[in-house]
Amino acid sequence: MNATAPVFAGLALLLAGPAPALLSRASWPYRAPRAALVLWQAIALAAVLSAFGSGLAIASELLVPGPDGRPTTSPTREIDALGFPLWVAYITVFALTLLVGARLIWAAVRVGVHTRRRRSRHRMLVDLLDQSGDTRRAADIRVLAATEPIAYCLPGLRQRVVLSEGTLTNLEDPEITAIVSHERSHLRARHDLVLEAFTAVHEAFPRVVRSKAALGSVKLLIELLADDSAVKVTGPTPLARALVACAKSTAPQGALAAGGPTTLIRIQRLAGPGGDPRIALAAYLGSAAILVVPTLAVAVPWLVELSRLFRS
Numbered sequence: 001m002n003a004t005a006p007v008f009a010g011l012a013l014l015l016a017g018p019a020p021a022l023l024s025r026a027s028w029p030y031r032a033p034r035a036a037l038v039l040w041q042a043i044a045l046a047a048v049l050s051a052f053g054s055g056l057a058i059a060s061e062l063l064v065p066g067p068d069g070r071p072t073t074s075p076t077r078e079i080d081a082l083g084f085p086l087w088v089a090y091i092t093v094f095a096l097t098l099l100v101g102a103r104l105i106w107a108a109v110r111v112g113v114h115t116r117r118r119r120s121r122h123r124m125l126v127d128l129l130d131q132s133g134d135t136r137r138a139a140d141i142r143v144l145a146a147t148e149p150i151a152y153c154l155p156g157l158r159q160r161v162v163l164s165e166g167t168l169t170n171l172e173d174p175e176i177t178a179i180v181s182h183e184r185s186h187l188r189a190r191h192d193l194v195l196e197a198f199t200a201v202h203e204a205f206p207r208v209v210r211s212k213a214a215l216g217s218v219k220l221l222i223e224l225l226a227d228d229s230a231v232k233v234t235g236p237t238p239l240a241r242a243l244v245a246c247a248k249s250t251a252p253q254g255a256l257a258a259g260g261p262t263t264l265i266r267i268q269r270l271a272g273p274g275g276d277p278r279i280a281l282a283a284y285l286g287s288a289a290i291l292v293v294p295t296l297a298v299a300v301p302w303l304v305e306l307s308r309l310f311r312s
Contacts (some may be wrong), residue, residue, distance in 0.1 A: 005061065008054035009093055011294065015047035016205045024213030028283075030269050031276045033224035035283035037194070040218050042287035044201045048104065049294045051205075055097025058090045096206070104204035111199050115192075115254040119154050122252050126154070126162050141180070143168065151242075151258040152251035153183035155192035162255075170245055174238035178230045179246060179258050182239065185229035186256045191222040220262050227266055236270040243267055 020043065023029075029036030061082065062075040079087045132143040141161045144150065149171065150164035161183045168176065186192070198218050202210055230239045242258070243266060249259035 005054050005057035005090065005093065008050045008057060008294070012047050012050035012054060015043050015050060015290075017211050019043055020211040020214040020217070024211075024217045028276075028279050029217070029221060030224065030265075031273065032280040032283055033221045033228070035280035035287075037218065037221045037225070039283045039287045039290070040198070040214060040221070041194075042291040044198060044214065046290045046294045048100070048201060048204070051097055051100050053294060055094050055101075058094045058097070061090060062094070099206070100204050104200060107200040107203040108196075111196050111203075115196065116156065118252065119156050119254045122255065123154050123156070123158060123160055126160060131165060148248065149245045150249045150251075151179045151183060151246045152249065152255045153186050154255050155187055155190065159187045161187075162251075167246065171242055172238070174234050175242040175245070178234040178239040179242040181230040181233040182226045182242075182258055183256070185226040186222065189222075189225065191226070191256065192254070194218065194222060220265070222256075223260075223262060223266060224269065226256075227270065231270070240267050240270050 020040075023039070023043070029039075075087075075091070082090065126142040126144065129144055130142045131145045132141065137143075138161075140159055141163060144162060144164045146164035147166045147169075148164065149167040150162070151167055152162050154160040154162065161180055163176075163180075167179070171179070195215075195218065198215050202212075202215050227239060227243075243263050246257075246259040247263040249257050251257035
């Protein structure tokens with residue numbers, strides 16, 4: 001198992017840094033956003049599994065499990081067997097693995113709690129400031145007294161689609177339908193949970209090895225998926241016009257805005273070629289390969305060791 005730890009450590013570093021940076025520069029995800037999002041999720045999960053796999057392999061080298069799965073030695077006793085430089089390297093990587101695990105748990109809890117608190121406060125605020133006097137309007141829509149076009153959604157158990165009076169005044173009915181369909185697609189698919197998971201994984205890895213490209217690319221992909229959902233309802237032209245009007249739309253943290261810095265890319269995509277099933281298939285196959293290999297390599301040997309330990 002001497003080669004297992006460095007292989008897993010190298011794979012974790014590759015999937016946490018260079019691979020996201022390379023994938024973020026590709027243009028094919030625009031033609032298969034759902035498959036690309038699955039690939040991003042596979043890369044993130046495989047990076048975490050590889051980091052843990054490296055730590056488990058090192059633990060096996062330092063503790064030397066016996067036939068019954070129980071440790072037969074202690075880490076300090078393996079200095080002579082491994083050599084001091086290799087022993088220090090093992091201890092360092094194992095400590096980093098524990099750090100990644102602890103940071104992942106902490107980030108997931110912190111992001112989840114803080115995001116829901118912010119959304120709850122903002123939901124109460126938009127309910128109080130709601131200017132909608134049209135009783136025929138859907139129950140989840142709130143209208144704010146602002147002249148600039150604004151559109152965003154607040155995910156959660158009590159979902160809200162927030163529009164401004166400027167949006168209702170400046171947009172035609174098909175465009176309003178397109179922008180509302182876009183926001184409701186975010187709510188149905190729970191894209192907020194995808195972003196929370198990627199935020200937690202991003203914060204779990206040390207800053208020197210993680211890539212900022214993953215989080216930005218995933219944010220763009222979920223907007224493309226919501227755009228595709230809106231296009232099915234109204235067609236591309238009303239959505240493109242609505243995106244232009246709401247390009248400068250902002251939203252509080254925890255919300256998903258219709259506009260933003262990627263608006264131009266999204267509008268250009270609406271005028272470009274449609275999706276390619278061959279690209280999507282290749283992405284799905286790549287996702288399976290990236291995820292299955294480290295999962296099997298990590299899970300199977302250690303499930304065997306655990307079963308031996310519990311049987312003893």
